[in-house]
Amino acid sequence: MDLPLRHNPDDCTACAICTVHCPVAGATLKFRGPRLTGPAYERFRLLGFGDDAALEYCSNCKNCDIACPSGVPVAAFTMLARAARSGKRKPPLGEYLTGYSGTLGELARFFPAFFLNFVLKNPLSRAVLDSMGLDRRAPLPSFAPLAQRRRLTKKRPGRHARQAVLFPGCFVRFYEPRVGLDLVRLLEKARYDVLVPKEFVCCGLPLVTAGLYGAALARARVNGRELARWADRGLPVITPCPSCALTLQQEYRDLFPEEEDLSRHGPVVSEACAFIRALIDDGELSLAGGRPPRELLAYHAPCHLRAMGGGRLAPDILSAVPGLRLKDTDAGCCGIAGSYGLKKGKYEIGMTIGADLFSALKGSGAGLALSECGTCRVQMTHGSGLPAAHPLSVLSACLP
Ligand code: SF4
Ligand code: SF4
CATH class of the missing domain: 1.10.1060.10 (Alpha-helical ferredoxin)
Incomplete structure (x- = not known):
């Protein structure tokens, strides 16, 4: 093309x-x-x-x-x-697997999560995936139970005067719907009804990175039409995934410059922590009286969040919770970069890149690592042994 x-x-x-x-x-x-x-x-x-x-x-x-x-x-x-x-020249098979991760996640809804996780993670399957280009040592996320996935996308009764649209992103939809549910809880607390349209598709970033430009453009056009629909109604589109936010807000402009319609509606998209921060600043969401977690938290800012000019919003928001203790690791890229660190020939590079962050996490004394990016969280746990969560999940748990 x-x-x-x-x-x-x-x-x-x-x-x-x-x-x-x-x-x-x-x-x-x-x-x-x-x-x-x-x-x-x-x-x-x-x-x-x-x-x-x-x-x-x-x-x-x-x-x-x-x-x-x-x-x-x-x-x-x-x-x-x-x-x-x-x-x-056709990319290796592993690039198709990671590039079409959104499509594969859609197909996964026909199977129970425990079955899929067993099939994908046993040593024999890992050997087969390794031969296809996904390093057998790399951490793969686990599919979430179907009931949780359905709970995220279900239609909710209207209770409030204003509405917001949630773009969960593939990672949250397929692996961590509870992050989306935590965001819904925060938005409902600020008196928003939350819509999760089924029409949105993968933002296309994994396809871009895999070199599958035509497929990425097809998805960008679908999302562009959806963004236009919600922009026309004056509704904000909020995503808990920094890479999705970057792609919808800015990447369509840089990667598909001839598709003017695609970049026109980028401003309607908000990264979730930026949106929540604005709600707190405007006095529409209060964390006063909430219960902070007892353990020390260690934060990592994802590269794609920093590329949007963000990066330290979550620590700012969380430090406003009385009694919450948080350390900002500020130790650079985690090395996974979406699916980069999963691939054969790239796994070692990813682990070398992430070494400073892993040391910072291990030496922090924290009991829980935080990052807005799903694959960063997977890599942080893989490299440091610490469990990891989205900052929104901590915020949601802190709510009075
Ligand atoms: S940082 Fe300097 S070398 Fe790199 S692209 Fe920008 S101008 Fe060029
Ligand atoms: S910093 Fe290096 S690895 Fe990252 S996008 Fe730029 S060229 Fe690629």
């Missing part, structure tokens, strides 16, 4: 700050870093040269975008170049 006009590589001043901040470039010599792989080699790609296998090592974590002082969408260069490469 045709790819959009690329971004202008001449916007890059070659300062190399992005390379200093790239976790993958710091963990392996196989990756040449964002400046070379992104804008510098783009000039050759525009002339029709280059089929750069090093492109496959970018995790799409966005730390280059965060660091770039010139506002270059560095990761988008790499993702679009990877998509062009995938058009010429």
Whole structure:
């Protein structure tokens, strides 16, 4: 399929700050870093040269975008170049498995969770998945019971004068619906009726990262139509997943620049902690009188949340709960970057990247790790042994 006009590589001043901040470039010599792989080699790609296998090592974590002082969408260069490469040579099977994780999660509703979790996690299945490109040592999330999944998406009776729309994201829908239910509880406490439309599909980010651009665009168009529907009604669309928020708010603009309709409704999307913070600031949600957890909490800010300009909202909100003790680890990327750290040849890189965070978590004395990103939570538990939760779950449990 045709790819959009690329971004202008001449916007890059070659300062190399992005390379200093790239976790993958710091963990392996196989990756040449964002400046070379992104804008510098783009000039050759525009002339029709280059089929750069090093492109496959970018995790799409966005730390280059965060660091770039010139506002270059560095990761988008790499993702679009990877998509062009995938058009010429088919990605490995593991990329299809992770790219279509949303579709696989939809199909999973036909089977009981305990059955799926057994089938996917026994050593024989892990050996088969390993041969398909998913490293047998990598942590796989467990499917949630079907009843919990249905409870999240069920229609709720209207009780309040205003409404909000929940975009749970694939991780919450399939693996941790209780995070979505915790967000529903917080929003209902602030007197919102919460709608969970069935029409939304996977945001498309796993497909983008897998190089499956056409499939990602198809999903973006479906979500774009849904965002337009809710924007026309003046309703906020709230997601507890930072990667979904980033994709719906900003990535559609950078990855599908010719689809103007897709970027028009990005502003209607809110990351959940930002929305909750605004409710607290406006006096519409109070945590006074709540019961804080007794253990120390250790927080990790996901890269995609920082890429949206957020990052420390959850600690700010939680520190307002009297008696709650929280330590911000501030130890960089966890290394999983969605599904990157699950793949063969990338698992070790992901674990090397996450080593500082794992040490910080182990040395924190905390009993519970916190992060807004579902796959970060999986990786944090894998690397440190600490259980992990979404900050919204702690907030919800604190409610008076
Ligand atoms: S997205 Fe992450 S891994 Fe990829 S080039 Fe940027 S900083 Fe490096
Ligand atoms: S930080 Fe931005 S301007 Fe500097 S080398 Fe990287 S892409 Fe170019």
